[in-house]
Amino acid sequence: MSRPLHIPSPQTPLHLYRQLLREASYLPPIARPYIDKQIKTGFRKHQKHDAKDAQRMRQGKHDLRVLRAANLGDLVRMRRVLLRAFGRMGRRRRELMADLLKKPPPTNTEELAKLAANVSSISSGDRDADWLDAWDTEKLRALAKSQMAAGLINTPKPPITVSNIKPEQAVPAENSWGRPLHPKPARTKLKNAWKLVADKCMPPLPREEWQALGDIVEGVVKGRWLPPPRRPLAQPLAPQEPMRRWDWEAYAVKPVAAVDRPANRRNKLLTGAVDDNTPTGDPEPINCHRYTPRLWRRLLGGIWQLTPVMEPHPAGKGWSIAWGKPKFEPAKATKGALEFFSSLPEPAEPPKGGRKRKQS
Structure with a gap:
């Protein structure tokens, strides 16, 4: 199970920009181009300093926390990221609808x-x-x-x-x-x-992107379609003991639940906070999943079912619309389960002539 990453919060726009691009590099390669484009476009658009710099830094830090939580195993946030990447919601959906x-x-x-x-x-x-x-x-x-x-x-x-x-x-x-x-x-x-x-309406995707998504869901693609493994964090050369300070002032003026909310097991992936009050140590976050190829195909399959491809009809009138529909393949029975069917007789073959009609 993944644990929260204890990375210092970015203090400058350039540092935030680098961390956003680094987190986007751990997304599936098919979903990464639009997320990278959105990050770069937003940074270049607001590159000059103005009065709303602090507000954009807060929004950028929030987006960074969401991307980091999604990469660490938060399925709900990862699905929202994929919905935005493939134009099922957000800015790209408006562009496709236009x-x-x-x-x-x-x-x-x-x-x-x-x-x-x-x-x-x-x-x-x-x-x-x-x-x-x-x-x-x-x-x-x-x-x-x-x-x-x-x-x-x-x-x-x-x-x-x-x-x-x-x-x-x-x-x-x-x-x-x-x-x-x-x-x-x-x-x-x-x-x-x-x-x-x-x-x-769910707007259609280009044929190439729709087909590439379908090939991943149906298991046709065997190449590098999985996200890369996370690189290890840099460690100091000399071991340092973490300096922990009890913030008693916050407990004095705020409710305990409000102070401990960032370290709650439901929020740990989003905030990266450490719970120092639990006697058994920092607990594991909940609703955190380990990504496997099967889980990635299930996530992308749910997105593919919401995605059509729309082309003019070959006859010249109307439109030809196809929706993503993964093939249903039931799981094969194991050897332990096959012994329950060994005593059953073989199914009889149907007659070749078919059923004859009664003559009146």
Whole structure:
């Protein structure tokens, strides 16, 4: 079982940046590129000093603790890291949804004329063009139908219902006074309905990344897909005794539970605190798991089931959508279990001719 790492907290942004990249290097190689990109982008974006430096340092230290706890065996936090890495939640999900909702540019004269007629009809009406006009709603509807039919489990978003597939039904024909609904509130209700559908959908991944994830889950990949082992911490040349000081002032002004909360067995992986009050020594953290290839495949398999790949249909109309679905292979019986079936007769072969129909 993993123990918390007693590493000094970073005091400068550069030190924090290095520790974040070091922790990200212990993630699975398939999930590491986006996490590395997010760390580097955030550091370069806020490289200059400003008034919010202290706030960003606190957020960076929190992210570092989460990554470290996930690498040490916290399955809940590791799953959240993987969900963000593969775009099931967080910033990458918004980026993938933005790519999904973009309408493709016209490829011929007929499509260009149709687009110009649509724009002219909007401009000649009583409203201006808005963001819903730029969405590919038919593509979004096809993805929502496929996701509802797939029956996903353990999704970070609420399930899609039948009413979500038809957002037009959310717009009533009349208001509460029995009069025709004004076009402006009708348009607002329609936009809110489409926004709810987009918030519940799981955006598709690129074909190469989706296939690579599926190969790992199905056991096809035999190469280096596991995270590297953690390098040992640097030790001082001369042995030093740890200097422990009892902070009696905290116990005098705060409740005992609040002071001891960082060293709680549920929080030890996140905080790295040491429990000095237990007579038997520093206890082991709970909810800490040892990562094995089988456990990694189970974690990535749960992510793969939430991930589709979406491509235009070969016939030219509609979309071809495939969801990750690991193959079910029952475990083989052991030698000790096979002895209970040794006395059973062999199954009879079915007749070759099949069942004959009765003649009337």
